Amino acid sequence: MKILGIDDNTDINELLDTVLNGSGHEFIFVKNGTEGLKFIREKKFDIVLLDLAMPEFSGFDVINSLLKEGLLTKQKIILFTASSVLDSEIEELIKKGVHSCIRKPVDLDFLLEKLEQLQV
């Protein structure tokens, strides 16, 4: 699957790069929301793993922009976020069209299993 990771944390990006590309997926990552938005506009991804808490252009901004442009449901956006974001906020985003949410830190086996499910 073609997967885009948007996260300001390089350690996580590199981890996912190792794990996902090592598991037969095609994973690329960007380090901020602006760039991520550009990538989503230009290319087609099966799944976008989107971090919410990022400086300057956050995950919320990305979702709002996609919503405006009608691109939100074109690919499965999975929020990849820490527990500081409230459940209610996430529910709100899911109502808007976000696919689902995976809380950090994540069990890599679980992540792979989940991606497997989405591929079917």
Add this chain to the structure above:
Amino acid sequence: MRIKLKLIIMFSIVIIAAVVSTSYISFKSLESAIIESQLRQMGHEVEIKANLIDNLNSRASEDLLFAVKNPVFVKYFELPDTRAGNIYKDGVLQFTAQQRILKNELDQWIYDFQNKFSVDETCLVDRTGQEQTRLVMKTIAPFSSLSHKEAATPFFKPSFQKNINEVYSQYPYVSPDTKRWVFAYTTPIVLNDGSKPAFYHFEMPLKSFQDMTKVDQGRAYVIDPRGYLIADSGHVYNQSLNSAPFGQSPKDFFPSISTISTSSEFNKDIRNILASSNSTNPGHVTYSAGGELHYIVYKRLPMFGWVLAYEKPYSLMMSDNYNLHDLAVTLFVISLGVIAGGLIAVYVLSNRITRPIIEFARKCRNQDVSDLQRINPSGKDKEINQVIDAFNEMIERVNATEKQKDEFASMVTHELKSPLTPIMGWCQTLKNPKLIGQLNNKQLNAVDVIQRNAKRLLQLVGDILDVQKLDLNRMKFDSQPIDVDDLLNYMYNNLQNVMAQKNIRQINSTKEQLTVRSDRNRIEQVLNNLILNAVDFVPSEGGEIEYGAQSKGDEVLFYVKDNGTGISPEKQKNLFHKFYQIDTSVTRKHGGSGLGLAISKGIIESLGGKIWIESELGKGASFYFTIPNDRTSTAMSEKVMDVREEAK
């Protein structure tokens, strides 16, 4: 002290003081008005009596003078026989024929005169002290009884010192003829040549004067300058003095003023009155005796320096006056009314003052600590509203601070948690030979240690986050039908590794098929807490943990029992408190945060259930909790995944 009580006491004092002082003033003013009017009345009566006495006195003098105006007196004494002196025969006065004619004329005149004017005795005394004629109680004395020793009488000398138309009054004495106290009026008989051969005299009974002191109420008396009571309405004078010597001292007959009162105040006052020369208007003095005040109205009489006094005690002055009594009753009733009304008003008022304060206190107490709200003022009392405003400002500041604290705590927790994602992820990746190559055993061991500690750190941060959420009432709960059997089997399978490692026998003793609508993840969390807790307490050999569920009315009762050391009742009390650890060394081994049971309690209570422990030292411990069917909350979106389990 309560404000209400303070107000009631304060106002009660004010009301009672006002009522009492008003009553006292009204009572006193009426009392003094009554006394004043009584004194006026007494003064009036004293004036009347003084006038009566004065009239008696002046009438006696005038009549005496009128009597001697009859020319028969002069004619009688101008007779040469009379001038020559009378001749005694056997000690009895002899009269010549001419003398007899004139004497008869004299006697007739005197007799007529006595008929008109009540005098006890009249007599005519010549310069030698010889009585020329005498009438005693309207009876003409026989010659044989005419005295010739009248020169010894106290009025003999002063009578001759008087001129024509002048009257001498003699201080009372006991009359030897009438045998009673009298006082005498005399005037000289003056011939044409100015000589005074005799004086004419009549005696007034003291009784007629004493009778004038009679009063209906109180006591009237006449005091002479020496302090004797010449007349006294309160004293019965002996009027028949058979063996009374002439010129008897008043001391032996008249009571002294000390018989009225021995009070030194009274005696001093009376002496002052007697010594004073003021005689025009009635004056008054008071003295106290027998526990009450006595009022004396007095007036100086024109004769002998006597003072007429009229005395009434306070009770007598008031006795006729029902006004005062009525006023006292009225004042008492009104006072009671005013005090009662005042107290009711004070009670109502104080309630009004304190009610908003109590109301405010109640609202403060009912505040949810995790969600402090502004309090709306319920009244219009400025001061109390100021307090409420100040309180609201404080709440706002507290809320602002609280929000900052929450944000800070959430930020800290997040910051603590986010490095764990790459740490744990990379550990997992390192252990996967397919991804970045095979590690040797030592290296794998090191990764295990890192991974285990990272998990522990994650558990701690998670617990702190849970406590924070529970404290702030911000934990959200799912509401789904739970297959309890499935839940417990899942637990059993999950725990198998741990139990096997520690050589503990775990028993799922559930016998029923149960379903309950609640939050499965949270119940799992609680069961996990309790079971892992028990793991730390069972003996290293033969450890046994039994758990399961059974129905209990509408609820499901979960239990976790161990055969460990048990927990003493003292320790049970603190068991569910935050950061409480039964045995710190054990905790180190288990690596708990000390928050597990507090979180469990918070979760169970939030789900509407109860959690408790039954244990005895040495006999193991049993934890119980109930889960009711959730009927209120709506199901959360299924898409929201809780990753707590996933993270493990």
